[in-house]
Amino acid sequence: xxxIVSLLIAFIAMEHLFFxxxxxxxxETAGKKIxxxxxxxxxxxxxxxxxxxxxxxxxxxxxxLIWSLFISDGIWKSRIAAxxxxxxxxxxxxxxVTASKKIFFVxxxxxxxxxxxxxxxxx
Numbered sequence: 001x002x003x004i005v006s007l008l009i010a011f012i013a014m015e016h017l018f019f020x021x022x023x024x025x026x027x028e029t030a031g032k033k034i035x036x037x038x039x040x041x042x043x044x045x046x047x048x049x050x051x052x053x054x055x056x057x058x059x060x061x062x063x064x065l066i067w068s069l070f071i072s073d074g075i076w077k078s079r080i081a082a083x084x085x086x087x088x089x090x091x092x093x094x095x096x097v098t099a100s101k102k103i104f105f106v107x108x109x110x111x112x113x114x115x116x117x118x119x120x121x122x123x
Contacts, residue, residue, distance in 0.1 A: 023055025
């Protein structure tokens with residue numbers, strides 16, 4: 001169970017590092033492909049700073065999850081992982097309601113699954 005939880009957390013962390021990359025460094029190239037149809041192409045340049053700010057937050061979420069993978073104390077490890085997973089779930093649910101239903105499946109659902117496995121593994 002611990003291996004499954006660690007793999008899920010690592011996957012979600014990598015996902016958020018990808019978000020960091022395209023929002024901070026490739027907003028006008030990869031961002032246009034990822035959000036094709038969701039934003040007019042002329043909006044990417046003026047929203048570049050906003051996307052970079054959002055990417056930085058995704059980087060902090062990834063850093064927290066990665067940090068949790070290196071904590072040796074089981075209780076501390078699970079609490080840190082749960083905190084960052086809950087942050088991602090809240091952000092994913094907010095994005096689902098305010099931006100796109102797709103965000104639920106890309107961001108919130110994987111974190112919900114990881115949190116469930118984390119809780120099941122803890123008890």
